[in-house]
Amino acid sequence: MTEELAELVARHPLFAGLPTDVASLVAGCAHNAAFGAGELLLAEGEPAEALYLLRRGRVALEIRKPGSGQLVVETLRPGEVVGLSWLFPPHRWKTDARAMEPVGVVSVDAACLLAKAEADPAFGFALMKRLLPVLLSRLQATRVRLLDLYGDGAHR
């Protein structure tokens, strides 16, 4: 079981190319999980306790807005990562994440992963080097979307 998980972890783009022992360390904290369409993977304000490696199905990040229900602010596809708020205090989710269709993930226990990172700074740094680019590219995408590029009179 753990070997299979290690393989799944190693195949996920977040950890692709890392030494197998790193993938095994992650897999030691992981289990498979599935969500039905419409189910929440995580909910705003709740304790952030897991990293989800998205394997199958798409996930919508939502913010609840009075009058608009759940506003989808970003969608994530297989190969991407769901949930990063577990990394730092206060360890609470900032948005909802809802399965748009049947979703399969490798769910990695955050406390377990953080403990291994604390104990093994080399592993921790390798982990950080994989996670920070995800944050950076999402930040940059958000910046560009702030420009409202396709808005009226802005087509250039």
Added chain:
Amino acid sequence: MARTAERPAKAGTSLVPLAYRVAWRRRETADVVTIALEAVGESLAPFRAGQFHMLTAFGVGEVAISVSGTPGAPGPVEHTIRDVGAVSHALSRLPVGGVVGARGPFGTSWDVTGLADEDVVVIAGGIGLAPLRGAVHQLSGRRGPGRLTVLVGARTPDQLVFADDVRRWRELGADVRLTVDAATPDWGGEVGLVTSLLASASFDPARTVGLLCGPEVMMRFAAADLADLGVDPSRIRISLERNMQCGAGICGHCQLGPLLLCRDGPVVTYGGAVAALMGQVER
């Protein structure tokens, strides 16, 4: 005496439009329509995908409009127009049977013939899909091992154009993905920047050609992302826009640094000088 007479041309030909009639029209979004034009008399020369025509709304003025039809396809020539100014407003309100003036075709093209083996990644923003439409039609019908990925971004779901074409391209095997900046409750598709779709797209950067059209900032970041993924910048083609007026490189308005975009563009290679030009601050 001028000594430039080696190219006798019918005086005024390129600066004088031919009469074209609106054969049919189709509303694409709240402010975008497609009008299909047929010659009243004499026809313009055939266009290549990515080129543009100068369309005149009589009594209002003239504006550059990319051809959104497919080269060589029979019947009227499609032009997709966003209602953003006086001339485009007049053009987009023309009824069937209305007459416009047309000059061209002008400029460079996507040049997709001969791309049978290459993977092609098309990235379009908003109405930027219109100048790409003919090229995507051509690419979706090609026979060869090359894969076709079409990534389209828009502000909102109701600003996405060419839904029928998207269906057809998918049927022909293209991987077409649509994403919006701002979702509406009925939108079940992707939400996010168009370039974030790149991560999960299937293409081999080493044999990929990129075709980009949309807001300039979007193209700048999308081209940089493609290059970062390993696509050769000289194989990334982008369609740039400035104030095209004459179409002949003699009125000066469409300059972008060394480029006269009506002549040297609109489709240019991203690699080399253009990448730097796009990063140049104009204010």
Added chain:
Amino acid sequence: MNETSAMLLDSGGLDRLIGVLGARGFRTIGPVVADGAIGPGPIRHVVDLPQGWHDEQAPGSYRLHRDDDPRLFAWAVGPRSWKGELFPPRSVVWRSSGEGDSLEIVPVVDEAPPVAVIGARPCELAALSILDRVLGTSTHPDPVYRARREAAFVAVVECSTPASTCFCTSMGTGPAVGDDRAGDEGVDLVLTELAGDERHHFLVRAASPLGGEVLAELGGEPAPGWAWSARDRLLAAAEGAIGRALDTDGLAPLLARNLDHPRWDEVAERCLSCGNCTLACPTCFCSSVEDVSDLTGTVERHRRWDSCFDLGYSYVHGGPVRTSVSSRYRQWATHKLSTWFDQFSTAGCVGCGRCITWCPVGIDLTEEAAAIRASDGAGARAYARAGAAGGDQP
């Protein structure tokens, strides 16, 4: 220069030249004094030419004065170049009438009689050569310019009296017509005005077959040796009198790599964005169109000169690309001295100095270029660019 086809004319001979060209159907135009400046105007006799007039030019300043100098061409250049005769400031491109399927679009053909330019300067001849490239050799050449230029007769008078704003020697366009201009190079006659010791002559050389034909009709004596040496002395003195210079060594890449130089913002504090420089410039070719309709349903497309200093010039739907004066001055200057090479394989400047004289605040293109050269790479992004360009900058 083909010395065998050179003649020496007196001012009566010049009068005959005007007459012969008129008889051949040319509209003869030459420099005349009007509105306090020397500029193109109709001439029918030598007396129409600005005898004894001189111009004093400085940045932002132009003054005429007259004395008993017998010479007709003892001045430099006026505000209006010959560009306007061949590329009119306003023209009608086409006219349409009717509507629906009976709509008719008719090109408006320029029917102006051929023009004979008498008294263009060597720098202005160079400007016409540039316009020939820009407007005449495009895939779709400008029909009005091309027709007028092909039909035109051009007689150049070499420059004896450069202004303080002139820098033709830097651009290789004057004060003489270069010897490589012999033959079919856009000029028909080259004149040098020689005056002194009670004598007043024109050394005239044919530079085209038509020029030779016309010259043969004028009579006069074959040019004697003293006339050639007098010409050499005159032009050497004129060359020595040119005090302004533009260092063209590597100028195009220099400006291309200094697009974010702080000097652009500094000059923009003075620049009024009035566009005078572009109107006075003999090579500025930008034009714009507007459609004019009347109540009968007739529509005309009018073309008029445009200027890159106009805010609307760079309009793309959503607004202009270059809203700041800094961006617009930079566009103009870098086009003239840098990107023109990329577009047309030549500089866009001939060193006539008009943009300096006619700038209301006296901005000097040569001074701006020198300032950027003096602090090459002062822009905020110079370090990054130097790295990208292979580190050829400090």
